[in-house]
Amino acid sequence: MQQLGPGIVITGCGSATPTQVMTNQDLTHLVDTSDEWIRTRTGMEKRHLATADTSLSHLSAQAAAAAITKAGLTPTDIDLIILATSTPDDLFGSAAEVQHLLGASKAVAFDLTAACSGFIFALVTATQFIRTGVYQNVVVIGADILSRWVDWSDRNTCVLFGDGAGAVVCQATSDEDCFLSFEMYTDGQQHECLNLAYQGVAKPLTDDIIISQGTYQPITMNGREVYRFAVAKVPEVIKKALFKANLSTDAIDWLILHQANQRIMDAVAQRLNIPSQKVIANLQEYGNTSAASIPLALDEAVRSGKIKPGDVIASSGFGAGLTWGAAIFRWGINN
Known part of the structure; x- marks a missing residue:
């Protein structure tokens, strides 16, 4: 890029x-x-x-x-x-x-x-x-x-x-x-697959004016559709980002995905032909922490010495919206 x-x-x-x-x-x-x-x-x-x-x-x-x-x-x-x-x-x-x-x-x-x-x-x-x-x-x-x-x-x-x-x-x-590169996408047609939605009730203020007041409701999710979306779109968006960076999957030292589900992570790695030893995973300890999952996994891998300066990282987040994106970067200052 x-x-x-x-x-x-x-x-x-x-x-x-x-x-x-x-x-x-x-x-x-x-x-x-x-x-x-x-x-x-x-x-x-x-x-x-x-x-x-x-x-x-x-x-x-x-x-x-x-x-x-x-x-x-x-x-x-x-x-x-x-x-x-x-x-x-x-x-x-x-x-x-x-x-x-x-x-x-x-x-x-x-x-x-x-x-x-x-x-x-x-x-x-x-x-x-x-x-x-x-x-x-x-x-x-x-x-x-x-x-x-x-x-x-x-x-x-x-x-x-x-x-x-x-x-x-x-x-x-x-x-x-x-x-090195990035790609981002949104598909609002699949918005109802994953929601934390507001729900209100009518509240009359005057005879002629009615507003809505309420709060947000618990998370709802169509797990099957989210799985299908993720295993199709995440490998695709990573490939597009790699293309922009003029890199092949062989150049990736580490793959850090949103820690949504181990099955999703395994399927994405398999479709990209990335060996499991290059996939950073910590969801067994923390579960799905939403926006925190990628930087949390990155921090643990860096501090444990697994990720070193100069390593090429491919990362992808995906979720409600539906939204998805990828970023390719080298970690740290390579001295």
Whole structure:
């Protein structure tokens, strides 16, 4: 992909998850399920759940602070904060609160909502601000507390979701450009496959004026359709991004997908002919953390020494909307 402005390098990562853990066995006390049923259909064994006094803003700030430190920066070096979330503490947005908690007083901050594609969409958005020369140091956060919006009596959805936050720092560079390409898509025709929908009731204000007031309802999902969508569209979008980067699948060192379901991840890797040892997976510990899943998996793999500077990473997010996207990048500064 032709470079039109400053180069971009991702220099820091961080993550934060609640300490409270729900196992598959715990779920058997809530719904008619079993550890074997959940593991064989999803690959999940545990999920970390936020306590009643845990805020999305605090989880996000913890992940961002770790990423900023790893990048060798301070909060006042940050120009822009993008928080990808579908579960803010405040419908007006939580990014400003994150900015305050970090002490990133010079940063512009805003929320971006694209469900489980949110981190990829936010990462691409951040890179465009850097490409234009407007900002140099950008924090991208993916964070969700979906436990707030799960129907804990629905065994098809309650076994899937966990809470967490992950973050990266993107910086402008005059050296090698490490953000190699991206692709993003939306298909609103399939909107009803995955929803966290508002439901209101009529409330008359006067004889002639009636409004709607209500709240959001628990997550609903057509799992079969989402699976079909993911295994068809994700390999395709990664191939398109690789083509833009003038790379083949052989050039990929690591594949980091949205951690939705192990079956989806296995099917995507198989269609791309990527061996399983190159696929980063941690959903057995955290479940599906929505926008947090990719940066959370990235951070763990970097800090464990699995991912090293210069490694080529292909990443893809997909989910409600329906939305999907991919980004190809080299990790860190290759000295």
